[in-house]
Amino acid sequence: MFKVFITNLGKYTEGELVGKWLDLPCNNITEQLKSIDVRPNSKYEEAFITDYENDWNYNVGEYENIYSLNELSKKLEKIQKEGSKEWLLAYCSALGENLQDAIENQEYQNSCFYQNEKTIDVTRELFNEWLNTIKDKELKKVIKWHFDYEEYAEEQLMDRYYDTEYGCIYI
Structure with missing residues (x-):
């Protein structure tokens, strides 16, 4: 199990918490980011991680790259299956x-x-x-x-x- 709570950084700095839990690995991260109003070349183009849960004793940083985390979680899923x-x-x-x-x-x-x-x-x-x-x-x-x-x-x-x-x- 590997989950992160992604949050819209721009809205957060404006005082509004807009985010969601994301199960990794995920096939549609870009769509998940759009669902919290994070889009490239827009007012809200950055997300950060405000919480996480995993069974791997892995400490997730708040500005860790979500796409890299997704790749890591794919590898971890394979290792667990093996x-x-x-x-x-x-x-x-x-x-x-x-x-x-x-x-x-x-x-x-x-x-x-x-x-x-x-x-x-x-x-x-x-x-x-x-x-x-x-x-x-x-x-x-x-x-x-x-x-x-x-x-x-x-x-x-x-x-x-x-x-x-x-x-x-x-x-």
Whole structure:
């Protein structure tokens, strides 16, 4: 979900609030702007955003370009349909990356994401997978007995693992 409330700037400065909620992506932004009396080469040719709602933790600026936002929302809709929403949000959360920059760079797609899991659980799972490859039962027992998941997880956190509210991501 991505919605913005667009407002006619000229009428707003005159003391009148003329605006409407716009669901993005939108196929007819120009028509939507005309419906609040915003038209090119007229007395009221500028609009601004007075409110917004979205599920992406994206902060919308009041003078952000509505057409650029529309393009961004198309990309976000595609990402959500692909099931990569939490992955992308975890990536942005881990690195403090701007959502739009992350989409354009697409580096987040090269990361490993463990939804709703923390680094300690991921390292335990990865360690057990590795441990199962060892054939010598005695060696396996010794390794398992002496392995400290929490310490190893802390080391991993310092080396490209990030715990986010969406889960653990390895970059």
